[in-house]
Structure formats: C-alpha cells, structure tokens
Amino acid sequence: MAFDYEKFIRPGKLPHIWCPGCGHGIVMKGLIRAMDTLNLVKEETAIVSGIGCASRLPGYIDCCTLHTAHGRAAAFATGVKMAKPEMNVILVGGDGDGTAIGGNHFIHACRRNINMTYIILNNYIYGMTGGQFSPCTPTGHKASTTPYGNPDPGFDIAKLAIGAGASFVARGTAFHANQIDKLITEAIQHKGFSVVEILDDCPTTYGRRNKYKSVIEMMNRLKEVAVPVKAAEKMTAEQLQGKVLTGVLHKVERPEYCEEYAKVIERAGGNK
Ligand SMILES: Cc1ncc(C[n+]2csc(CCOP(=O)(O)OP(=O)(O)O)c2C)c(N)n1
Ligand code: SF4
Numbered sequence: 001m002a003f004d005y006e007k008f009i010r011p012g013k014l015p016h017i018w019c020p021g022c023g024h025g026i027v028m029k030g031l032i033r034a035m036d037t038l039n040l041v042k043e044e045t046a047i048v049s050g051i052g053c054a055s056r057l058p059g060y061i062d063c064c065t066l067h068t069a070h071g072r073a074a075a076f077a078t079g080v081k082m083a084k085p086e087m088n089v090i091l092v093g094g095d096g097d098g099t100a101i102g103g104n105h106f107i108h109a110c111r112r113n114i115n116m117t118y119i120i121l122n123n124y125i126y127g128m129t130g131g132q133f134s135p136c137t138p139t140g141h142k143a144s145t146t147p148y149g150n151p152d153p154g155f156d157i158a159k160l161a162i163g164a165g166a167s168f169v170a171r172g173t174a175f176h177a178n179q180i181d182k183l184i185t186e187a188i189q190h191k192g193f194s195v196v197e198i199l200d201d202c203p204t205t206y207g208r209r210n211k212y213k214s215v216i217e218m219m220n221r222l223k224e225v226a227v228p229v230k231a232a233e234k235m236t237a238e239q240l241q242g243k244v245l246t247g248v249l250h251k252v253e254r255p256e257y258c259e260e261y262a263k264v265i266e267r268a269g270g271n272k
C-alpha cells in the first residue's frame with residue numbers, strides 16, 4: 001500500500017533537527033502511516049509533546065500540534081481531550097520526558113484511562129541535553145552523568161503502564177519499522193489510554209558512550225533482543241533471558257474517563 005506522507009508533513013519545518021541514524025524519524029514515518037491508514041482529519045487530530053529530541057516530532061506533522069513544557073504533554077493533552085472529547089489526541093515524547101519529570105503525569109493518565117494514545121520513544125537516554133541517564137538507562141550502562149556505569153535499575157515502561165492502569169499497551173522497535181504503524185493504528189482505535197513504547201536508538205549520546213561502533217550495530221541489537229509475544233509463548237524462561245517482548249502486550253476494556261466525567265456533570269445537574 002502506498003502512503004501519503006506529504007499530506008501530513010509541514011515542508012516549511014524541514015530539515016528536521018535529528019542526527020543521522022537517529023531512530024525518531026522512523027517512528028514519525030510510522031505515525032504518519034497510521035494517520036493515513038485511519039484517514040485522520042487534520043483539524044480533528046491533536047499531537048501533543050513535551051521537550052526533547054523525541055518531543056520535536058509533532059512540529060513536522062501538519063495537524064493541530066502542541067509543543068509544551070518538559071514532562072507535561074499528558075497534562076496539556078488531558079486538557080485538550082476534556083474540552084474536545086471528539087478529537088483524536090496523540091501524545092509523543094521521549095523516555096526522559098515521560099518517565100522522569102513527566103512520570104507522575106504518565107501514571108495518572110494511565111490510571112484515568114482517558115481516550116488518548118501515548119507514543120513513547122525509548123532511546124534509554126536524555127538525548128537532547130547531551131546524554132544524561134534517564135530512568136530507562138539499563139544498569140551498568142554509561143551516560144554523561146554515570147561515566148562509571150549506571151547503578152540504577154531501568155524502568156520497564158510497558159509494565160509501568162500496565163501496572164498504572166493503561167488499557168492498551170504495545171511495544172515495538174525502530175528496527176521493526178513495518179510494525180510501528182500497525183501498533184499505533186490499533187492503539188488509536190482502542191477506546192481508552194493506549195501506550196505504544198518504541199525502543200529506539202540515539203547513536204550520538206548513548207551509542208558512542210556504550211561502545212556501539214555504528215548505527216547498524218545499534219539497530220541489530222534491537223533486532224536481536226525483540227521477541228514477538230506469540231513466539232515468546234513457545235520459549236522457556238531461559239531462552240527469554242535478556243529478551244524484550246514486542247507486539248500488543250495488554251488490551252482490556254475499562255470505563256473511559258471523558259464518558260465517566262460526563263456522567264458526573266449530569267449528576268451535578270448538567271452544563272448550565
Ligand atoms: C523543566 C525542564 N527541565 C529540564 C529541561 C532540559 N531538558 C530538555 S530535553 C531533556 C531530556 C529529553 O530526554 P528524552 O525525553 O528522553 O528525549 P530524547 O532527547 O532522548 O529524545 C531535558 C532534561 C527542560 N527543557 N525543562
Ligand atoms: S541526540 Fe540522540 S536522540 Fe537527539 S537527535 Fe541526535 S541521535 Fe536523536
């Protein structure tokens with residue numbers, strides 16, 4: 001199927017800021033394919049981000065976009081969705097933005113189950129600011145702030161989202177580019193808070209410090225660690241050691257927040 005990328009790109013905003021080999025552009029193309037597949041109307045679609053290299057993504061997409069404050073995408077997006085529940089609301093941001101400064105907003109958006117889709121680009125690092133460690137940097141790995149190895153265990157974003165109450169959680173990688181649009185499409189179609197974590201690469205601030213010789217080597221690592229959930233069912237715990245599950249990890253029906261809030265307004269006598 002041919003996709004209409006140009007329809008959703010703001011040509012005046014190019015060239016983009018991303019380094020050669022950065023995975024964020026791959027995710028952006030996946031998001032555009034999902035928007036095209038679902039025939040999303042630009043005026044009825046809002047993409048909201050915080051701050052970071054990942055959060056720069058909505059600037060290049062032609063629809064209603066908000067580039068907000070670091071870690072606050074979920075708060076702004078919640079405001080948009082509450083004011084205009086008929087809009088498609090998509091959040092985009094990095095692991096630092098979403099799980100450090102924005103961690104509280106992230107877990108409470110999951111808990112509320114508001115009908116929005118959060119695409120979180122996990123490159124294991126604060127890319128934009130020069131490579132400080134994030135809550136997703138694996139133990140022992142190097143960052144500008146952990147030159148002797150990170151002592152902290154990293155968050156599993158998907159498990160965090162499931163634990164906090166997100167009703168749809170999926171994971172893909174920048175290597176498996178053809179899967180990204182399918183996961184995002186299913187997430188947007190899901191009624192409730194949907195989270196799509198994309199394991200991504202930052203060759204500039206993470207790859208170099210952690211002795212990856214090339215972008216290809218970083219991409220090959222994503223290829224090697226990823227195991228589709230269906231394939232994992234036939235594997236032993238030993239075989240799954242060090243692997244990361246990909247695909248739709250969690251999908252349940254739960255009351256949606258805007259609808260529940262409308263009932264509260266109704267009980268209180270309606271909008272007068
Ligand atoms: C309140 C506030 N604190 C800190 C910063 C500096 N800052 C900008 S982006 C960023 C980290 C971004 O990391 P991530 O969200 O993982 O995105 P990436 O750049 O890796 O794609 C930080 C700490 C800021 N802009 N605002
Ligand atoms: S610093 Fe890292 S995350 Fe930012 S654009 Fe460059 S490669 Fe991508």
Ligand SMILES: [Mg+2]
Pocket residue numbers: 094095096121122123124125126127134
């Ligand atoms: Mg990051």
